[in-house]
Amino acid sequence: MEQVANLLLSGLSSGSVYALVALGFNVIFKSTGAINFAQGEWVMMGGMVAATSYAAHWPLGLAILCAVLAVVMVALLSERLILRRIKKPTALAVTLMMIAIAICSKSLVMLLLGKNPANLPGFSGSEPVLWFNLRIHPQTFWIVGITCLVMLATHWFFERTVLGRAMRAVAAQPEAAALCGIEPRMAMALSFGLAAGVGALAGTIITPLTLTSFDHGTVLGFKGFSAAMLGGLGSLPGALIGGVALGTLEALAGGLISSHFKDAVAFVALLLTLFLRPTGILGRGAVEKV
Amino acid sequence: MKPQPLPAVPDSKLGGTAPSAARAARFSPSAQSRQRIRFVGLAWLLFAAWPLVAGNDYILSLGIFFFINLLLIGGLNLVMGFGGQISLCQAGFYGLGAYVSGVLAVKYGVPPLLGVLVATAGAALSALCIGLPALRLRGDYLAMATLGFNAILSVLFSELVSLTGGPNGLANIPPVSLAGFKLDIASRFFWLAWGVSGLMMVMLSLLLSSRAGRALRAVAGSEIASGSMGIDPFRSKLAAFMFSAACAGLAGALYAHFNQYASPETFSFATSVLLVVMVALGGWGRYWGPLFGAVVFTAVPELLRKFQDAELLVFGAGMIVVLLYLPTGIAGFGTYLQAGLARLRASRRAS
Numbered sequence: 001m002e003q004v005a006n007l008l009l010s011g012l013s014s015g016s017v018y019a020l021v022a023l024g025f026n027v028i029f030k031s032t033g034a035i036n037f038a039q040g041e042w043v044m045m046g047g048m049v050a051a052t053s054y055a056a057h058w059p060l061g062l063a064i065l066c067a068v069l070a071v072v073m074v075a076l077l078s079e080r081l082i083l084r085r086i087k088k089p090t091a092l093a094v095t096l097m098m099i100a101i102a103i104c105s106k107s108l109v110m111l112l113l114g115k116n117p118a119n120l121p122g123f124s125g126s127e128p129v130l131w132f133n134l135r136i137h138p139q140t141f142w143i144v145g146i147t148c149l150v151m152l153a154t155h156w157f158f159e160r161t162v163l164g165r166a167m168r169a170v171a172a173q174p175e176a177a178a179l180c181g182i183e184p185r186m187a188m189a190l191s192f193g194l195a196a197g198v199g200a201l202a203g204t205i206i207t208p209l210t211l212t213s214f215d216h217g218t219v220l221g222f223k224g225f226s227a228a229m230l231g232g233l234g235s236l237p238g239a240l241i242g243g244v245a246l247g248t249l250e251a252l253a254g255g256l257i258s259s260h261f262k263d264a265v266a267f268v269a270l271l272l273t274l275f276l277r278p279t280g281i282l283g284r285g286a287v288e289k290v
Numbered sequence: 291m292k293p294q295p296l297p298a299v300p301d302s303k304l305g306g307t308a309p310s311a312a313r314a315a316r317f318s319p320s321a322q323s324r325q326r327i328r329f330v331g332l333a334w335l336l337f338a339a340w341p342l343v344a345g346n347d348y349i350l351s352l353g354i355f356f357f358i359n360l361l362l363i364g365g366l367n368l369v370m371g372f373g374g375q376i377s378l379c380q381a382g383f384y385g386l387g388a389y390v391s392g393v394l395a396v397k398y399g400v401p402p403l404l405g406v407l408v409a410t411a412g413a414a415l416s417a418l419c420i421g422l423p424a425l426r427l428r429g430d431y432l433a434m435a436t437l438g439f440n441a442i443l444s445v446l447f448s449e450l451v452s453l454t455g456g457p458n459g460l461a462n463i464p465p466v467s468l469a470g471f472k473l474d475i476a477s478r479f480f481w482l483a484w485g486v487s488g489l490m491m492v493m494l495s496l497l498l499s500s501r502a503g504r505a506l507r508a509v510a511g512s513e514i515a516s517g518s519m520g521i522d523p524f525r526s527k528l529a530a531f532m533f534s535a536a537c538a539g540l541a542g543a544l545y546a547h548f549n550q551y552a553s554p555e556t557f558s559f560a561t562s563v564l565l566v567v568m569v570a571l572g573g574w575g576r577y578w579g580p581l582f583g584a585v586v587f588t589a590v591p592e593l594l595r596k597f598q599d600a601e602l603l604v605f606g607a608g609m610i611v612v613l614l615y616l617p618t619g620i621a622g623f624g625t626y627l628q629a630g631l632a633r634l635r636a637s638r639r640a641s
Contacts, residue, residue, distance in 0.1 A: 035430055037563070085614055091430070092376075096570055097613055099563055103606030111599055218560065222441065229434060264445040267438040274435045275423040 005134055007255040008248055013140045013209065015247020016147035017043075020202035021224025022231065022239035023154060024195035030171040030234050031191040034094035038078070038102040039199055040221015041109075046071050046200025047212035048109050051118030060123065068200045074105065075196030079189050102218075110214040117213040120204065139208045146205050150198060151240050158236065167191060219263075226270040231281055241281055323499035326577055327492055333581075334488040341477055350476040354548060356588040357483035358541045361490055363568050363587065364580040365537025368494065370566065371575030372503070373530045374510030375425065376433040378562045382440035383413045383535040385447055385557025387542025392463040392552050393453050402466040406543040413539025414532045421531045425524060440559040447554040459553030466547045479548050486544065490537060495577065497533070506530050510575075571612055573621025582620035 021043055028036040050067035054060060078101045086093050123142045128135035158164040169177040170187035178184055203212065210216075223246065231242025246266055254262030337353070344350040366380045390412045391405035400408070424435040448457045455461065465474035466482065473479045497503045505526050508516035513523040546552045564587070572583025590608075594601040616623055 029430075033430075035433065082610055082614070087617065093613070093617065095430075095433075096567065097610065099567060100606050100609040100613060103602060103609065107600070107602035107606060111603060222437065222559070225434065226438070229431075233430075260449040261445060264442050264449075267441040267445075270438040271424075271435055271442070274427060274431055274438070278427060278431055 002133055003255065004252070007251045009134065009136060009140060011248030011251030012244060013137075013143045013247070014206075014251065015227075015244035016143045017202045017206045017220075017243070018224050018227040018246050019147055019240045019243025020150060020198050021220060022228035022243050023151070023236065024199045024202075025225055025228045026234050026236060026239050027154075027191045027195045027198075029228075031167065031188050032089070032094050033091035034098060035225070036195065037095065037098040037221065038075075038105055039195065039224060040219070041102045041105040041217040042071050042075060042196045042199035043203040043206075043220050043224075044212055044214065044217030045074065045105060045109050046203030047120070047207040047216075048113050048118055048203075048214065049200075050204040051120050051207060051212065052113050054120055055118070060121070063120075064201075064204045067204050068197050071200035071203075072193050072197045075192045076189060078105075079192040083188075083192075084185065102221075106214055106217060113214070115214060117211045118207070119211050120207040122208045123205075126208070137209065139205070143205050143209075146201065147240075150201065151236070154194075154198070154236060163190070223266045226266045229270055230273050232279055238281060245281070319499035319504060323495045326495040330488060330491045330495065334484065334491075337484060337488075341480055347476045350480060351548075352588055352592065354476060354480055354483045356584050357487035358545050358548075359568075359587045360487045360580055360584040361537045361541035361544075362565055363572065363583040364487075364490055364494060365534035365541075366565055367569050367572070367575065367580045367583075368497075368506075369527075369530050369534040370569050371573075371579065372498065372510060373506050373527055375527055375531070376429070376436070376566070377531065377534065378433050378437040378559060378566060379420070379440035379443070380534070380538050380565045381557045381559065381561035382443040383417065383538035384542040384545070384561070385443060385552075385554070386416060387413050387539030388546035388552040388557065389447060389454055389460065389542075390539070391543035392460045392546040395464050395547075396460060396462060397453065402464055402547050403468065406466065406540065406547070409543035410536050410540040413542070414536040417532045417535030418528070421528045425527045425531060437559055437562070440557075440562050444554060444558050447557060454554070457554060459551055460546075461551050463546050463550045463552065465550065473547075476548075483544060483548070486540065498577065502526070502529065567609060571609070571619055573619030576619065576621040576625070578624070579619055579621040586620075 021039055024039045024042070025036055028034065028039070046067045048067075049070045050063045053063035053066050058066070082101060083089070083094060083097060086097060122137065122139045124138045126137065126139070129138055129141075130136075156164075158168055166177070166182045167187045167190060169180065170182055170184045174184045177187075206212075224243070227242040227246045228239055229242070230246055231238025231240070246269060249269060250262055250265045253265040340353040341350055344353060362380055362384055366377065369375050369377050387409040391402065391409035394400040394405040394408060395402050420436070420439050424432060424439070427435055447454050450456075465472055465479070467473065468482070471478075473482055498507075505516065505521045506529075508519070508521060509523040509526045516526075517523050542552075542557075545556075568583035568587045569579065571586055572581065573579030590605065591601070594604050597604050612619075618626070
């Protein structure tokens with residue numbers, strides 16, 4: 001019983017991070033229709049920049065802020081300098097370009113910040129908190145709390161603010177939105193900034209638990225994408241549900257069945273979702289199915 | 291009722307106004323195919339000189355890897371370029387071929403040549419199993435399903451340690467022997483890879499000009515329209531997917547027996563992503579595209595060796611430049627030049 005509870009807790013924290021990665025995917029998928037292969041690299045970059053700044057004796061809060069800003073800058077620059085120059089920005093062309101940007105981001109991090117794994121201390125120490133017989137790493141609370149906050153904030157942003165509504169309008173009908181005076185390119189840049197910022201934040205909050213290094217991004221990105229798929233591509237609450245479901249499923253399978261095949265669980269879940277319920281748990285609307 | 295042949299879909303979109311009879315004849319599928327096969331023959335005759343030009347075994351083995359990569363990229367181009375479906379598990383089938391043939395030979399003593407055949411068939415069969423549910427999806431959903439399948443295969447390659455040797459790889463894979471003649475050195479194995487890949491190019495050409503190939507291209511154009519003309523889009527896509535997987539399985543088996551070693555990271559989804567990029571770089575849906583893609587895929591990592599750690603960055607930056615300024619790929623650049631030359635000649639004749 002205790003083991004299951006511990007597994008559920010670790011699943012909850014990794015699931016929260018998957019949820020944040022999935023959120024970034026969804027935001028960009030909605031605005032461009034492309035798969036953002038760089039999302040995982042942005043998460044890794046966030047963790048690496050924060051860890052490097054912290055190692056240079058910056059205060060923790062400043063290191064995290066600096067990481068988020070740096071990654072947002074990278075994303076905005078790639079959007080402005082590269083993606084905007086594509087002559088025919090079809091979903092496929094953008095997806096291929098995102099692969100190239102992911103390769104560049106990864107190698108830049110490797111060249112500038114080194115190949116060694118980097119670490120951050122827990123935001124409030126690493127003394128486990130005792131709660132009924134469970135020893136919980138305090139970082140778990142930070143991860144779950146920040147994820148909930150970010151989810152609520154994005155929800156509020158897209159539902160209540162003018163800017164968020166404008167972005168949804170562009171996602172739904174770019175031409176009509178342009179006729180109403182919304183600049184579609186501005187919406188695209190904004191979605192890149194948002195996705196990168198959320199991704200970088202996810203990278204910094206998970207680093208105290210798992211360490212990070214330049215080659216962690218790719219797998220994290222794909223697991224986040226599985227989470228987005230599981231919850232329903234393009235649905236924001238779906239990202240949260242998909243992420244947490246994937247995290248707990250993975251932790252339970254890894255702990256109770258076999259730790260060897262833990263990594264396959266996410267992808268088996270992805271395939272089953274696609275084959276049985278391609279709209280995901282919360283997704284609705286048209287899925288292109290023959 | 292006899293099925294009506296579909297009109298040919300010319301893959302070069304040059305000119306295009308009121309084709310003359312001569313032009314129509316040139317674009318008839320069988321004539322185009324004959325011309326392509328003649329060119330393949332010529333190119334492969336040239337490639338046959340590679341062992342003479344190559345100074346050492348290392349350069350010679352690059353030629354072999356070129357042919358193996360050509361099988362991978364050529365097969366993928368059929369599904370992606372001509373069929374319009376995104377498949378991100380070509381490296382998975384590649385690995386499946388390598389491990390099926392390798393494990394059969396190492397653990398069960400199956401003769402390598404038989405193993406190669408089993409690996410090719412096995413890859414096609416697994417493509418059937420995964421394609422049946424996956425090819426009903428489209429676009430990004432299909433891409434993710436195939437990517438997930440590749441990831442699952444990768445986990446199996448590195449975790450089924452007793453069979454595959456796990457992350458350390460499978461070593462001591464015996465070389466192929468043909469009629470008692472061991473193809474254990476590069477100068478002998480070269481001819482097997484040379485022949486097999488040439489055969490694949492000829493088969494691709496025949497396939498593309500056949501009814502099935504034209505059906506596939508019609509499906510890529512519009513599934514609804516092709517469906518209403520009596521083509522079953524699903525079967526067409528499934529057949530192309532299986533053919534492409536068989537090419538990859540064959541490539542994997544050849545790789546395993548030539549390299550005499552296979553390790554899981556060669557077949558990760560990162561390789562699948564790169565193979566898709568190579569299809570795009572070579573020229574999406576162009577018959578000659580995979581040749582260029584395979585050259586890039588084989589030569590560029592070798593050329594970039596001297597950049598060491600910066601290799602990945604140079605590669606990524608190069609990819610951005612090509613995607614921005616050469617969206618039709620290298621083969622497309624050739625067509626573009628041809629069109630320019632033709633226009634130049636026409637204007638000269640006119641003046």
